[in-house]
Amino acid sequence: MSTETLAPAAPRSRPAVRVRRRPTLTLYTALVPAWLLLPIAVMILFGLDDTGSKVNFTWQGFPLNRYRHLFAIPNLTSSLVSSLTIALVVAVVATLLGTPIGLALGRHRFRGRGSVDLLMFTAIAAPEIALGAALLSLFIVMGVPRGYWTVVLA
Helix, strand or coil: CCCCCCCCCCCCCCCCCCCCCCHHHHHHHHHHHHHHHHHHHHHHHHHCCCCCCCCCCCCCCCCCHHHHCHHHCHHHHHHHHHHHHHHHHHHHHHHHHHHHHHHHHHHCCCCCHHHHHHHHHHHHHCCHHHHHHHHHHHHHHHCCCCCHHHHHHC
8 A cells, every 4th residue: 555645636627518400490489379378379369350250260359358357258157257266176185185195105104105106107197087987987976966076075
């Protein structure tokens, strides 16, 4: 062994990473949200059109009379209130259940962890239409009255 004192090794510097700009990726990143929002924009646009029929291929006008008294339609208002309360209840319940489950899955090993992982994955991976149809069939077969709480449960 040498009697020289060993100095701490200097940290290795990494080579500078050059960021390459990919214009196609930037364009694609901008086009995907635009493509997904296009049907909503078309519905808003045709909601502002002044037409007397359900099918219209030409622009008839730009009145706002339908939106002036929007909350005067009782069925629309009750549907909006139901949708918002369902969303609020489901968000609170999902947060109260999901946070401890997520912490338990991330921090601990326990018996049945694989089953919980599988259950969580199936809820994410299942198409919403198929899941909704299956739950509707289940509620019908079991004789559960369908309404507000079955939607919250589903």
